[in-house]
Amino acid sequence: xxxxxxxxxxxxxxxxxxxxxxxxxxxxxxxxxxxxxxxxxxxxxxxxxxxxxxxxxxxxxxxxxxxxxxxxxxxxxxxxxxxxxxxxxxxxxxxxxxxxxxxxxxxxxxxxxxxxxxxxxxxxxxxxxxxxxxxxxxxxxxxxxxxxxxxxxxxxxxxxxxxxxxxxxxxxxxxxxxxxxxxxxxxxxxxxxxxxxxxxxxxxxxxxxxxxxxxxxxxxxxxxxxxxxxxxxxxxxxxxxxxxxxxxxxxxxxxxxxxxxxxxxxxxxxxxxxxxxxxxx
Amino acid sequence: xxxxxxxxxxxxxxxxxxxxxxxxxxxxxxxxxxxxxxxxxxxxxxxxxxxxxxxxxxxxxxxxxxxxxxxxxxxxxxxxxxxxxxxxxxxxxxxxxxxxxxxxxxxxxxxxxxxxxxxxxxxxxxxxxxxxxxxxxxxxxxxxxxxxxxxxxxxxxxxxxxxxxxxxxxxxxxxxxxxxxxxxxxxxxxxxxxxxxxxxxxxxxxxxxxxx
Numbered sequence: 263x264x265x266x267x268x269x270x271x272x273x274x275x276x277x278x279x280x281x282x283x284x285x286x287x288x289x290x291x292x293x294x295x296x297x298x299x300x301x302x303x304x305x306x307x308x309x310x311x312x313x314x315x316x317x318x319x320x321x322x323x324x325x326x327x328x329x330x331x332x333x334x335x336x337x338x339x340x341x342x343x344x345x346x347x348x349x350x351x352x353x354x355x356x357x358x359x360x361x362x363x364x365x366x367x368x369x370x371x372x373x374x375x376x377x378x379x380x381x382x383x384x385x386x387x388x389x390x391x392x393x394x395x396x397x398x399x400x401x402x403x404x405x406x407x408x409x410x411x412x413x414x415x416x417x418x419x420x421x422x423x424x425x426x427x428x429x430x431x432x433x434x435x436x437x438x439x440x441x442x443x444x445x446x447x448x449x450x451x452x453x454x455x456x457x458x459x460x461x462x463x464x465x466x467x468x469x470x471x472x473x474x475x476x477x478x479x480x481x482x483x484x485x486x487x488x489x490x491x492x493x494x495x496x497x498x499x500x501x502x503x504x505x506x507x508x509x510x511x512x513x514x515x516x517x518x519x520x521x522x523x524x525x526x527x528x529x530x531x532x533x534x535x536x537x538x539x540x541x542x543x
Numbered sequence: 544x545x546x547x548x549x550x551x552x553x554x555x556x557x558x559x560x561x562x563x564x565x566x567x568x569x570x571x572x573x574x575x576x577x578x579x580x581x582x583x584x585x586x587x588x589x590x591x592x593x594x595x596x597x598x599x600x601x602x603x604x605x606x607x608x609x610x611x612x613x614x615x616x617x618x619x620x621x622x623x624x625x626x627x628x629x630x631x632x633x634x635x636x637x638x639x640x641x642x643x644x645x646x647x648x649x650x651x652x653x654x655x656x657x658x659x660x661x662x663x664x665x666x667x668x669x670x671x672x673x674x675x676x677x678x679x680x681x682x683x684x685x686x687x688x689x690x691x692x693x694x695x696x697x698x699x700x701x702x703x704x705x706x707x708x709x710x711x712x713x714x715x716x717x718x719x720x721x722x723x724x725x726x727x728x729x730x731x732x733x734x735x736x737x738x739x740x741x742x743x744x745x746x747x748x749x750x751x752x753x754x755x
Contacts, residue, residue, distance in 0.1 A: 263714035265670040266692065303740070308671060334566055339694060339738050356595065359694075361563040382641065384630070386667045386696045396582050429574060429667050429698070456662040483670060540671045540692045542742055 266540040267477050268308040268484030269525055271491050272464055273298055276327040278314050281503060282492055283315070283439075290511040294491050295503045301495055303336045305525040308540055309488060310336060311432070313364065314344030315407050326456045328350055333359025352379055356387070365399070365434070366391045367405035370412055372531025373426050388427040391469075392416050394449055395436045401449065420453045428459060432486060435465040442468025442489055444475065453482040462486050470531045477537055486490045486526070490500045494524045503507070549751055550574040552587035554610060554631070556594070556601045564593045564628065565688065567737035569745035580608040585617040589750055594630025598639040598655065599629050602647060611642040611648055618650075618728065624754050625650070625729045632724065632731030633701060641699055641738070651726050652704035658715065659698070668715040669696045674722050674734065684752035685710070685723075691742055693734035695722070701733065
C-alpha cells in the first residue's frame, strides 16, 4: 500500500526569521519563521523543515530557541538542520522539539558521526541533506549551502549515507533552488533508484505542475516546497520588524485579508492527477 | 468527578523528544508532568512511555531508574493505564533485535524484529499510514480513527505472540504489521499521536475512553 506523498514546507531561517535565498546567494527576509510554520501546520502540511543556513558558521544556540517556540504549536514532524556538528548538538535539538535532525557538512567531514548518531537516536531520526551542484555537466555536493564544493558525486554520496545509517535523504538541487523552473528530475530519480530509504525532492518548485512531475517521474516520498508557499503566505501574515537583512521586498508586498491555503490547493491538484495525498478531516 | 482533569505522567527516556509529547498532552487537556527519576511511585491516571531512539538505550534508562519495578507496581493499582508510543510501545515487549538482542519490559508477549528482515528495500517506515482497527475490538473508542492516517517513523516493528493483543494493523508496502496493541490496561501505538496533527491530539484526548 502506497503512502501519501508528503508535502513539506521548507523554511530557511536566520535568527528566527524566514528568509528566501536565490541560488543561496543573497536573501530576502519574509517574516517570522514560526508564524509561517504555524500557518502551514494548520493548512495540512505533512511535515515542516527548518534549515538554518548560518548556524553552520555560528553554532546552534540561537536555533534551539526558535525550534522550541515553533514546536509548542506544531503537531506534525519538525525536521531541523544547520550547524549540528556533534551528538550533543543533535541531542539538544531533539530536546528542543525537533523530531528529525538534518546533517550535511558534519557528515561530509566525518561520516562516522552519522553512524554514531543513527545508533544513538535511531536511523529514522537522522536525515541527510545533499546539496547537489552541477557545473559543466558534472555533479558535486556542497557544504555550507553552496559556498564550497566537494568533489563527491551526489548519487554515490546518497548510497554511502544510507550505508552509514541515514534514515532519509533530502536532495536539494542548488542550480534549481529558488528559480521556480522545476526540480532536477534526472538526478533525483537516480538517487531514488539507488537507495531504499525515503527521498525528498527539494529545489525548483515554481508551479503545481513541477511538483506533480517530480512525484510522477522520480517517485519521491515527499516534496520540499518553499517559494510557492512563502510568497502566498506573506500576503496575509503579520509583517516582521527587523533590522537584519533585506526587507525591501516585504515593503512591496500587497497585503490581503483572506487566508489562502496553498497546501490544500496543491494536495487537491495532486489528488486529481491520481497522486495519493493525506487529506483526512 | 466529571470536571476533574486527568493526569498524565511522561517518562523521560533522556534521548527522546519529550517536548512534543508534553505539549501534545497539554493540548489534549491533561494535567501533564514529566516524571522525575526520584519519584518512587507513579501516581497518574496515565503513564506515558514516549519513544524516539534506540531500544537498548531506552531500556538502559528504564532499568537504571528502576522503571521496570515502578511500572509493575503501578500496573497493580486499580485504574492505572500505561501508554507506550513508538519505541515506548516496543519496550513493552519481551525482546528486541535492534543492534543485537535486548530484553524489554515483557509486559506484552512477543518480540521486536527489524523491518529489513521482511524486505531489504523497506528498511524504514516513515510517513503517514492508514491504520486499520480490527472491528470487533475497536467497537467504541477507536471508530473515529479507523482508516485514518497517522505518522509513523520506525525501522523495527512489534510482533505480538498473542493475536488477542492486536488492536490495529498498518501496511508498510506489502507488509502488514501491528500498529496498535492493547492488553488490559496497557496500550501501545507504533505511530506518534503527537506528530499526527489534529487527529493525533484527538487520539490523546480520547485516551480515557480506552480504559475499560
